[in-house]
Amino acid sequence: MFTVPEKESRPLTTCVGPASTGGLDSNCGDGLERECPSTSDQKPRELYGVGHPTAKFSSDSSYLSSRGRVVKWFWDSAEEGYRTYHMDEYDEEENPNGIINLGTSENKLCLDLLSRRLSQSDMLQVEPSLLQYADWRGHLFLREEVARFLSFYCKSPTPLKPESVVVLNGCASLFSALAMVLCEAGEAFLIPAPYYGAITQHVYLYSNVRLVYVYLDSEVTGLDTRPFQLSVEKLEIALQGANSEGVKVKGLILINPQNPLGDIYSPEELREYLEFAKRHQLHVVVDEVYMLSVFDEAVGYRSVLSLERLPDPQRTHVMWAASKDFGMSGLRFGTLYTENQDVATAVASLCRYHGLSGLVQHQMAQLLRDHDWINQVYLPQNHAQLRAAHAYVSGELRALGVPFLNRGAGFFIWADFRKYMPEATFEEEMLLWHRFLDNKVLLSFGKAFQCKEPGWFRLVFSDKAHRLRLGMQRVQQVLKGTFQVAEDRPSCETQEPRGQHR
Template identity: 85%
Template sequence: MHPLQSWRSTFTSALERTLGVISSTPVSTAGVFCMTPPPHRAVSAFGFSAPSGGAFTPPEAAHSVSGQFCVLSGFPICHTQIITLQLRLLFQVCACSNPACRVLPRDLSFSFLVEAFLIPAPYYGAITQHVYLYGNVRLVCVYLDSEVTGLETRPFQLTVEKLEMALEGANSEGVKVKGLILINPQNPLGDVYSPGELQEYLKFAKRHELHVMVDEVYMLSVFEESVGYHSVLSLERLPDPQRTHVMWATSKDFGMSGLRFGTLYTENQDVATAVSSLCRYHGLSGLVQYQMAQLLRDRDWINQVYLPENHARLKAAHTYVSEELRALGIPFVSRGAGFFIWVDLRKYLPAATFEEEMLLWRRFLDNKVLLSLGQAFECKEPGWFRLVFSDKTHRLRLGMQRVRRVLEGKSQVAEDAPSC
């Protein structure tokens, strides 16, 4: 036997045995955080106050002398696990819900070419890399559109009817849908799902035995108080707790994307065990775990200093940009969450094509404005762009001046060029 084949066989057998073991004991080398919320769910998995999640109230954090393993010890440690990892691993595990799929194929990657997740579109494009390019799991888009059909509807609104249609279409093509991905608050729409909407989506998933992955990475960046954000874990009862998994990270709410710190909350022991086994290759250093424990335990600073100031700055920046857009007569979608506004520039396209959308994007780029075009988010309507507003006032002012120039068809003025 070739040495590589021998190594592959040994590795596969070892991983199969690991994935087959159900244990309530966390693996310290994988960097696992464990905690169990009280039965009444008064506190969400990440320690945010329920039901609206306005404050950050993590349990006390403790760490070992070596700093290699941290435990969030506010509640009795049990089977529910929060695992620090690169979040793409969850999609691989949930795509394979039966024990037979635990056997790895020869290329040492999960290959489920006819299995898929539903995802409302437009959506954050990097998820394609996490799910399809990395895990060979297909995405089935639940296409949303800007049309408002009644007084109770809004642009790009997700409904159970649209989920059912997408699922039926996938089944007719022989694609086995295994899960649903929800982003709340949504990126790029900035949409926030109400508790009633969340319950409807979760009941749909339960009817069809689908896993639901809820990405709440912007949950602390809801700056409009009237919005009333609710984490899925603040719901009084989850329709299918064993198939509901929640993710959060510090990359957005704390502006710490470089640390690659993320969390997974799941009550499914098989999922937790499988993902923790893979954490050996996606874990965090002890130093990062220690730093995060120190940050998250400082509740007073987070609740009384950081979050109020961050929300105030986001709201001020959003107000300025939205007022500038209104002055230009540009429609947009924004509900007071996240760092971006979904801007409708369809009237500036000579033809409603993605080729014209790309040309407009290029004109913005030539004038030193970097927007994200709608096609990158799988938006089916050409002409929508994502505009990020989370910046300082003087840069926003300059950026909006350049946006105005592009839309008015004017060339770049001399003051933008480097001085001699």
């Protein structure tokens, strides 16, 4: 829950936003309150479920504007775990007692394949046109390849169009750009929570756009329901709640496959969510950054672009990037597909600040057109290694008696450590997280994803076997020690862990 002042001109005595994020994919908020400098003791009111990390500072830096101080505060407050990890990274030879990172969602399983492919001669061509300004939407040759790539892998019923493609440097920039061009300052997106917490900053820092949380919980209420299931009823309740507080909602953000749950929306569910958005004239931003990282063949993933007819194509905007599916988070390539040419043009204008170099555009075009390598070499090996890594970590969690979601997509497992906490509070969650970090293993805690139930953690498994083994050994050491403390408390001795699911 973020704190919202009654009037934007009034300074806050507390501000709420990112703190120890536990090694998320990028900067993100954990929603924990922090004391901040203020020139007034004016008390703010709290707006439940609306992410709005606004704050004013009087003593942080005399060199910065008020906006600059907020931006700096996000940086200063964020990523305690990630910064600690970088100061003490595990290395088998140089630092065997360093921190194992099971918190950052990166795919490190096929870096050898990618290095060889990106080093081949067709990737290294330098033409004069690549060294000059291009269309801000991206070079036409790349947009054509993106359209063909998405048509094939999203199983679009009709070929997608290059003029509906915009390329830029990653999904973080895409979220920022879409927030800027779709919303006025102070307006909001609905987002199911738990969610990838860095989106808080992506939509807020440039555009002062809020997030309205659609809270999901682990309770299973019927035979046809699952833990953390999104429903239209929950969307309606969250929208009505925002409207009653005077917050104008302009859109809905969906992540499919979902981060951190690994959940996958069925075509029927997708259509229900899109119909809900159409009824309320909301934009829908669909983040499909893990679409090729569905490693369980029994899982029937469908892209939103595979639907025969979108309920409101002018308000449906689809994102994809190479950072996850191709394990290239450092390359910074993302793409938007939207039939709305006004939106495409507005986002393209912002690509002046978020564009790709011509050399990277050439490399991406070469990679995306190489369907033989993708289908016959990369995807089979990547999926096999993801399956093996997932099987190992899930087996270790079962041996520990830790409930978790078993979804078959993404790089992570959403695990329930509540029985290892003496009390069901976010303070206890943070204490457990610090115990992991003290024992040299970095995880991501649930509050960083705005999970409303303390005790859920995300474990990333997309790493080499020797690091996973050592990381899980350290997790086991912490949990066994913590469980002994919890067993000593009569109130926790016989308590069954809630939400046991596999």
